Amino acid sequence: MEDVKKSEKYSCVATCPMRNVIAHFANKWSMLLLVILDEFGVMRFNELSRAIPDISPKVLSGHLKTLEAIGLVRRVLYAEVPPRVEYDLTGLGMTLIPILDELSEWGREHLEDVSGNLAKKVVD
């Protein structure tokens, strides 16, 4: 840390794990979905819809699919009519929960309340 010039240690483009996190979670719903699934356990599509009233079905579906692809969420389809689909966290998904809880708690302590409004301008 001391024996190397800053400029030589710079550039974090490759092999920066935080970038992987950001690539997956810098979006409006992924982290929220995970904490909701943790809080309520097994949930059906419409239950998730009701739990997060301000997400559209298309976007909800898309995020669930992505989270399933990463291996954080499990999707179980029951061959019934009408169809029943249940979502819950995988083991891997659960390993993320403690961290998200810390994050959440940190936000509760240190961030102004946005009253659910997730649209937040950052630049401009």
Added chain:
Amino acid sequence: MEDVKKSEKYSCVATCPMRNVIAHFANKWSMLLLVILDEFGVMRFNELSRAIPDISPKVLSGHLKTLEAIGLVRRVLYAEVPPRVEYDLTGLGMTLIPILDELSEWGREHLEDVSGNLAKKVVD
């Protein structure tokens, strides 16, 4: 948790701390900026630019301003010619670092490497 029907506990729109976190950090650069500032300490604008080569000056400036407004980053302007501005984490900013480090470490262990490519399609 057991004595209340799910549907009655639903809806997390108001007073969900995770939403506050998302409102501030569901973007491409905020969390990365914080960990970089933690790693390198006091940094000037161009040092940050070089540390994150793929961020434009406008966007960098915007995020720094926002992070300063939240109280996570401190900006110190020195009345010199040419001007010198130094950025570093505030005490509050530092309280977030352990959590971000956990997140980062989690990503290193469990996420595929995106090789710095932060543009990640989630839906569609």
Added chain:
DNA sequence: CTGGATCCTATGGGATACTG
């Protein structure tokens, strides 16, 4: 009930040039 298909827009972000 689960979600796909469509259409649409807001905006986060990029590139570049320029200034005090």
Added chain:
DNA sequence: CAGTATCCCATAGGATCCAG
């Protein structure tokens, strides 16, 4: 050096309707 001004664009996300 430290940004701002401009212009531009991709796309994440929203609304609605429809289908198996």
